[in-house]
Amino acid sequence: MAGYSGFIKRNAAKEIEAVDPKKDRARLVERIRALGAQPRAVGCEKLAGPDDLDRVRVGAYRIVYPIDDKAAELHVVKVGHRRDVYR
Numbered sequence: 826m827a828g829y830s831g832f833i834k835r836n837a838a839k840e841i842e843a844v845d846p847k848k849d850r851a852r853l854v855e856r857i858r859a860l861g862a863q864p865r866a867v868g869c870e871k872l873a874g875p876d877d878l879d880r881v882r883v884g885a886y887r888i889v890y891p892i893d894d895k896a897a898e899l900h901v902v903k904v905g906h907r908r909d910v911y912r
Contacts, residue, residue, distance in 0.1 A: 829892070831861040833901045840904040849884060856883045857901055864892045864899050872911075878902070886910075 833841070844850040859866065860881070872878040872889070880889045887910040889903040903910055 828862050828897075829860070829864050830896075830898045831857060831901065832898065833857065837901045837904050844886065844904070849886065853883050853886060853888065853904060856881065857888060860888070860890070860899060860901075864890075880910075882907075 841850060841853055844853060865879070866881065869879050869881050872880055877891050878889055879892055880887050885907050887903075887905060887907055888901060889910060890899045890901045892899045
């Protein structure tokens, strides 16, 4: 299976930059890079709702993204703490 191209929306990039401590931010970035090779990795779950979104857990944070299999792309649309990310 070929790798997927990963894109991070501008709002999601700002959310990643706001994560503190730096250790958590580094874990998020590493997980996003790993999604390019395996977008439906262990721990990935579909979200309920009209949008075709998946999410993956990274500690207390969540990464929300749709996967486009035809174009082999994924777009990170939201990153945040578990208490806030689904609002």
